[in-house]
Amino acid sequence: MNKTFITVTALFLSLNTFSQKYDFQIIKDIEATPVVAQQNTGTCWSFSTTSFLEAEIIRLKGTNVDLSEMYNVRNIYLDKADNYVMRQGKAQFGEGGLNHDVINSARKYGIALQSDFSGKINPDDPYDHTEMVAELEEILKSAVDLTPAKYANWKEDYKAVLDKHMGNTDGVNPIIAQKISAEYKIDLNDYITITSFTHEPVYSKFILNIPDNFANGFFYNLPLDEFVQNIDYALNNGFTLALDSDVSETTFSGPKGIAVIPEKIEDAMAILEEIKPEKKITADFRQAEFENYNTMDDHLMHIVGKAKDQKGNIYYKVKNSWGTASGRNGFVYMSVAYLRLKAISVLLHKDGLQPQTRKALGL
Known part of the structure; x- marks a missing residue:
């Protein structure tokens, strides 16, 4: 055999073995609604959890429903305002939120269909809350500085800003909690948030x-391995999960639709393009990264399935809210290592938990 041919063949096999582009094969795909975009807003928490609730309606009733993300957002802004003023400005105020905020909003205000409340004044305009948030914050700071006694109509001014930018809810006929249960088979008390921390x-x-x-929401604490096992158990049994995660790592790429944790720092760029060994994530390392602010809750998404690459490595199929032009048709494939390190928590139906975990949690 020609020696040059042998050399070229060996080189090809070597490259093919050690430098492979990602080729994902879906191994679990749970039906969910289409990807939509939050655009220029910090409302991923509502897009994540609204998508989750839509998937729950599909699972429980077999019906596709387009719920309004911005109805939840507008209502939670009311709760954030009360919290900020009553805590005399010593509280977080901004666009962010968590998965349980949507559940809380649904309990208190109900939910709405997208067709009943879009959260836009002009339907053709993109979502952009930049000016609105600045105006809301200015009112709240004035209410704190002056005291509510001297700024008695601060709530009216605050609502007027929401009306100006998002539209009012006067014509909305919300689906209240009892009707949510009757019509969509969703009992809002069945949803819990699990996490894993050592403190x-x-x-x-x-x-x-x-x-x-x-909102001082509660989290159920699990050992790290059991946390991941419950995510897998839920997915394997047809349950999706709303995910709160850190996406600040350079190896979380929205455009490429990949989230991984390289074993070697020098692989941080290459691993976004090709399969590389990943770091083994322990509970102690996860805790340390959380406590030193390297892991924070900065983006919420929706886990809807699982995939594997050509080497058999497992990934979670995560529905994002950055539009279909982002990632892999709007999805991110998150490795097990990334989830173990960077997933703050997941919200799920308690029936999606392993029986032994439900028993340990008293659920």
């Missing part, structure tokens, strides 16, 4: 101290 006892229920947890 709280395992199987305990605690308030996670992160900036966007203005």
